[in-house]
């Protein structure tokens with residue numbers, strides 16, 4: 001039984017097969033690191049883990065593309081690809097810079113879609129108009145924004161030094177949707193707060209906030225402590241303890257039941273970069289954790305939307321073989 005509307009199913013329904021994401025580093029920075037908002041970054045952010053390092057190695061976007069495309073073509077026989085501008089905040093800075101980066105995507109072999117990682121406070125009308133225009137100009141099936149929300153609770157966002165509030169995310173999501181740009185929200189379970197840690201109700205509240213917005217997809221992350229971060233210092237001082245695996249499974253399962261069954265689930269857990277994980281140990285093996293999450297959903301008979309519109313059972317579109325109208 002398919003228990004979530006997984007990205008793999010959605011991609012197959014939309015594009016007729018696999019579309020492999022290629023991570024690209026365009027050399028952008030982040031306003032929460034370069035001093036525009038702060039130099040500290042979000043409490044959990046490891047600057048070394050936020051970029052692929054390919055720009056530092058002198059690789060241009062087409063060279064990065066060829067490097068990954070060659071690997072995926074050989075190993076997965078992939079023919080279609082999404083350009084994923086992943087590192088840092090890729091709409092930060094002058095619009096001309098964004099325009100130049102988008103122009104470099106023109107003509108990349110196999111390019112089917114563009115996905116742009118950014119912060120909601122790094123978008124304005126002109127940049128969104130540019131993204132919408134580029135979708136037409138590059139003949140793309142989809143342009144999407146991967147935006148960090150992390151939590152819908154403004155007190156939590158302030159404590160983790162996020163530098164924007166939930167309303168900023170909501171405004172950016174609506175403006176993107178109005179221009180035909182898809183939005184994928186990133187959320188994190190187990191964030192630290194002034195008096196401890198967010199709990200399962202907080203994660204459900206964040207999911208309900210997203211349900212009320214024109215958000216197409218979601219990435220769930222379990223918060224882990226990364227080396228060299230402010231969170232690692234809190235952890236060392238005994239002021240932050242990560243979720244146990246059991247806590248995460250229960251929080252995620254409950255949140256999924258409240259999530260709209262139409263929202264595409266891109267991820268169910270985080271993936272620490274090599275060498276950065278301090279705690280918890282269970283977060284270290286992404287594939288094993290993914291399988292554990294799947295087993296938990298099975299054992300508890302959980303499916304996405306079970307408490308939000310899909311009470312009768314998982315909808316037909318959860319299956320990659322679904323041929324009907326997309327939700």
Ligand code: SF4
Pocket residue numbers: 030031032033040041042045046050088089119148
């Ligand atoms: S917005 Fe992203 S890159 Fe910037 S500090 Fe936060 S997590 Fe790091």
